[in-house]
Amino acid sequence: MLKSLCSKTLLASAIIAFSSAAVAADKVYKLKLAETWGPNFPVFGDAVKNMVKMADEMSNGRLKIRVDSSNKHKAPFGVFDLVKSGQYDLGHTASYYYKGKVPNTLYFTTMPFGMNAPEQHAWLQYGGGQDLMNQVYAEHNLVPFPGGNTGVQMGGWFRKEINSVEDLQNLKMRIPGFAGEVLAKLGATPVNIPPGELYTALERNTIDALEWVGPSLDLRMGFHKIAPYYYMGWHEPATELMFIANKKKLEKMPEDLQAILAVAMRKAAYDMFIHSYAESAKNWQTMLQEYPNIQVKTFPAEVIKALKNANDDLLKEKAAADPMAAKIIESQQQYMKQVRAYTAISEQGYLNSTEGL
Amino acid sequence: MLKSLCSKTLLASAIIAFSSAAVAADKVYKLKLAETWGPNFPVFGDAVKNMVKMADEMSNGRLKIRVDSSNKHKAPFGVFDLVKSGQYDLGHTASYYYKGKVPNTLYFTTMPFGMNAPEQHAWLQYGGGQDLMNQVYAEHNLVPFPGGNTGVQMGGWFRKEINSVEDLQNLKMRIPGFAGEVLAKLGATPVNIPPGELYTALERNTIDALEWVGPSLDLRMGFHKIAPYYYMGWHEPATELMFIANKKKLEKMPEDLQAILAVAMRKAAYDMFIHSYAESAKNWQTMLQEYPNIQVKTFPAEVIKALKNANDDLLKEKAAADPMAAKIIESQQQYMKQVRAYTAISEQGYLNSTEGL
Structure with a gap:
């Protein structure tokens, strides 16, 4: 009787001491x-x-x-x-x-x-x-x-070629966000359409073009079946x-x-x-096997330049309106200048000088 | 007396039980x-x-x-x-x-x-x-x-320009490993020199060229002070x-x-x-500030092609000699074909089409 009494009390204390340590580690x-x-x-x-x-x-x-x-x-x-x-x-x-x-x-x-x-x-x-x-x-x-x-996102699927800045006039394109604002500056009409309705919108010419991501996610959307031109990216490089x-x-x-x-x-x-x-590498191979006539395009230099100017104008507006925005934009632009100079002599130089071997 | 006896035994068991669990988690x-x-x-x-x-x-x-x-x-x-x-x-x-x-x-x-x-x-x-x-x-x-x-390693520091495959004849270059074997196939003499002696060897024309890593680690070696030509990489792209x-x-x-x-x-x-x-981006900027006359070069297409052929020959020899080597080389070449096709339309396409803006 004494034994059980004494032990109960002391054991309880001991158990509480040890298990609270265990609980902290195991919670x-x-x-x-x-x-x-x-x-x-x-x-x-x-x-x-x-x-x-x-x-x-x-x-x-x-x-x-x-x-x-x-x-x-x-x-x-x-x-x-x-x-x-x-x-x-x-x-x-x-x-x-x-x-x-x-x-x-x-x-x-x-x-x-x-x-x-x-x-x-x-x-x-x-x-x-x-x-x-x-x-x-x-x-x-x-x-x-x-x-x-996602890496560099593709510039999008187009049903007709873009040969000049004029071709952007009234172009109805699904392209959300800041890039949409840039395109709007050049006369295009950016629209937003729920993902589930994109294929039909493109097929029925409700829109002339759309951007999604890149081969990793574009394949299952099926756009390559109805739009022959796949433009390289400019608007979401990373x-x-x-x-x-x-x-x-x-x-x-x-x-x-x-x-x-x-x-x-x-x-x-x-x-x-x-x-x-x-996934992009694998899916791009699949797309090309299924539709070998996909035409990969870059926008003409004139179009790229116009987009870049419109982009710069928008950034200037944002920087002027908000000191923190100005600080962030300045930090990005300064760093990019430095880092791109290195990319040019390393990754880009390597890819270009060994191309087609 | 009884109390202390009983409690000692039981407490000991309790402590052992709990602390062994604690030891396992805390070891x-x-x-x-x-x-x-x-x-x-x-x-x-x-x-x-x-x-x-x-x-x-x-x-x-x-x-x-x-x-x-x-x-x-x-x-x-x-x-x-x-x-x-x-x-x-x-x-x-x-x-x-x-x-x-x-x-x-x-x-x-x-x-x-x-x-x-x-x-x-x-x-x-x-x-x-x-x-x-x-x-x-x-x-x-x-x-x-x-x-x-390290990313793409630079092709190295050269004291004279490489304008043709003939210029590789008897070129003494510090370039270890497999790339050294490739260069040897074209008549160059790859040598290995301890890092601490590289600067002097290059300065005194004991060697004509050397490769190290890229701006990240080249800056503190000081090669840019004594070799004017910085060639883009081909031998260690990743x-x-x-x-x-x-x-x-x-x-x-x-x-x-x-x-x-x-x-x-x-x-x-x-x-x-x-x-x-x-580090490479930062150091490359520093190098250019200190030595604005560094000339970044790509090897001429003829030289690149000859190096590629020599490389292919060596890989064929290795594949023929060892089934596991054959398996690895085949796996790399197949994968590279697929993945480079995607790189071309994404990273490379982006860098090239937006260059100089």
Whole structure:
């Protein structure tokens, strides 16, 4: 009787002491992530799955992330608010979708005539880009991370050739965002049409052209069957998606789990660039086998120049209207000048001098 | 008395039960890594430090990795054996350094006229490359991981111009490895000279030319002060370093730490590509400011073609001599054909069509 009494008390204390340590190390953190994409969206959605799996494995199951696709949370372009408000802990989306709400989010996805993927990564990590991005998001209780790059997006599928700036007059093209504004400056009519209706719109000449992504995602849309001209890109040379985290929630987590989450997001982003590259290579081969008459085109130099001038004018307007925009644009342009000079003697020089061997 | 007796026994059992669980979760794994590089070697050595830091933070201090530079282990090109034998758990080196010992390690760093960095990453991850590499290393109780890419290496610093294939005759050039063999086929004399003696050798015309890496690491070597011609690259378009792990030791670790280690190595590798890119961009600007007369050159098309033919002949010889070499070469060539067709319409097309704007 005495024995059982004494032991109960002491054992209880001992058990409490040891198990509270065990609980701290074993506590499972359940996070919710809202993605802009629908369920099983290729490449983009795969990047999220890759991140969730790495975080789970590295944390020995202490980080469990539930992913809700847009059909669940119903706000594909509301991920920013869902995470800002704390309704979700994490998001996977693209920064430039929120330019209507927070104008300076525009600059952190890709810019027409801007840096390509390695150049943009270098700017973010070594040219001050990530700090500027963090500042823009910190005001909204958000921490942004890279989310995966598509590489250079194609200029789009056209039903007729573009031989001059005049050919852009009244051209009805599905091209959203800033690039649409650039085209509008030259007399084109940018329109936005839901993805599910794009094929029919192009087929029935409701629109003359559209841009989507590149072979990685264009193949299953089928545009190559109805538009013979595939133009090379100018408007999205390095589309980087974004993971975002609710800042307060992130900072409440143990430091090791914060580190695991940050590394998992950044690695998933890099992995997606390679996944997208590989899918594009494979799908481009398939397209050419199915439709060997696809004509790959570059816009004439005169058109490229006019687009570039329109782009520069728009950037000047934005810089004049907002000091932070001016700072970001200046940082990008200065860095690009430096980094492109190196790209010219390395990647570009190599590709050009060994072409056709 | 009774109380203290009873409690001692029971408490001891309780403490053992709880603390063994705590020990399993908290056990610190101390690993040793041998790197090919000397202490504080820029970019390459930074990739190792980055990996070690990520592994420490993500494991909450359970993974402690000691890094020994070559001045400690005295075997810069013996890292393969140091890790194979278990003297070290991990290594950071380059696969092609071991072609004398294990010929098929040659193919997993970079190949003349081969894939650039994103293309090669795509081959490794989606084109079967990593599986082939794993097979080559599994025979030696080693698991290879990506270790960081330099991007396209420059063709080198030349004291005189190369205008024809004849100019390669008796050209004394520091260019090690497979590319040296290619040049030898065209009558050049590849030589190997320790890094510390390269500057003087070039200055005193002991050699006519040398290749090192690119602006990221060339700047501090000072070659731009004594050789006016900087040729664009052909021989190492995507030099990927390598982390290697002792297979038996790796597999004995808990699964979460294995995952942490693998992700830390892969992310450090990607990060190094960007670090190298940023350093090259910065250093190239510095070089041009200090020596505005550096002349960037491409080899004439005739020279490039001759080098390519010599390269093809050497690959045919290697494929004929070894079925596994044949398999790897075939896999690379097939994949490159597919992926380069996409690069041409995306990255290359973008860079070319927007050049000089």
